[in-house]
Amino acid sequence: MDLPSQNRSYTLRSPNMLALSEVIRPTTFIESSKLRDHLGLDITIASETFQHTGSFKFRAAYNLASNVPNDSILTASSGNFGQALAYACKFLGKDCTVVMPVTSAQVKIDSVRGFGAKVDLVDTTKVGRNERAVQLAAEMPEAYFASPYDDQLVIDGNASLGDELAAKGFDIVVVPVGGGGLISGVVQGLERSGSQTRVVGAEPRLGNDAARSVKARKLIRNEAEPMTIADGARTISLGNLNWEIIRENVTEIIEVPETAIAEALRLYFHLANLKCEPTGALSLAALISDNTKWQGKRICLVVSGGNVDASVFTKLLSQNAEAGA
Secondary structure, eight states: OOOOOOOOTTSSTTOOOOOOOOOOHOOOOEHHHHEEEEEEEEEEEEEOOOSSSGGHHHHHHHHTTTTTSSSSEEEEEESSHHHHHHHHHHTTTTTTEEEEEOOOOTTHHHHHHHHHOOOEEEEESSHHHHHHHHHHHHHOOTSEOOOOOSSSHHHHHHHHHHHHHHTTTTEEEEEEEEEEEEHHHHHHHHHHHTOOOEEEEEEEEEHHHHHHHHHHSSSSOSOOOOOOOOOGOOOOOOOOOHHHHHHHHOOOEEEEEEEHHHHHHHHHHHHHOOOOOTTHHHHHHHHHHHHHHHTOEEEEEEOOOHHHHHHHHHHHHHHHHHOOO
């Protein structure tokens, strides 16, 4: 069931404010025998593709939007956080502005606009999305400037997924990594539940700042936004708050080649009947890249979202068919 339509009574000042647990959809756990047999591993998929707005980002967006007093919120996003925040703001009766790269998936741009938010498109080869957002923030002093990942309210919202994962008793949870909002939230949720589950990150090799940071034990930035097909991971660096959590709790982040991301997306579609976006396929791609370390473990693969342009998805699926022709 979708959230109720826009209603000005649902604001921070209202006693009828709904808690995060009342509005999020529980994650969908999928056990695909075909995918398990194909990999020879005990895997379970935790799919956030059926979450409101099609990704885990709604957890963070609603938690943030419902806990700040501002009636206007500004953010920079490649798409998933932008549309999640736009939907949360529509529900709460707040204004929303989203700075998005012109390279964002069109389905995400259309979705943000469809929820009533203002979209400010930028050419990231000329100006960074965050730089543009800072410019707008100076013009919008009344707005709350929300990071899609480097904000405790965002981390707290994403921790609700960690709470759900903790109840399943997995040995390892593999989580896609961009700015670090999801993985730091999952860690936080698992920790407060007393879980011993190990958390492993997966990020595109083209944007491997998180993996390099973990190895060097210091925060390292990409020189520019990486042009990986995993558009949700086109970040310059981890957030500062996220890095503090990752540094203390995550010992491994696997660097995934583009070919493995595309293969994982196809495997989800053909063997698990699941449509996911390239960023959401990162966890499975990590197993494809190195499946020797996972034997004998109960593994959970987090699929972070399913928002992908039909043309991009069709192209990635057809590449496999063409390769086998």
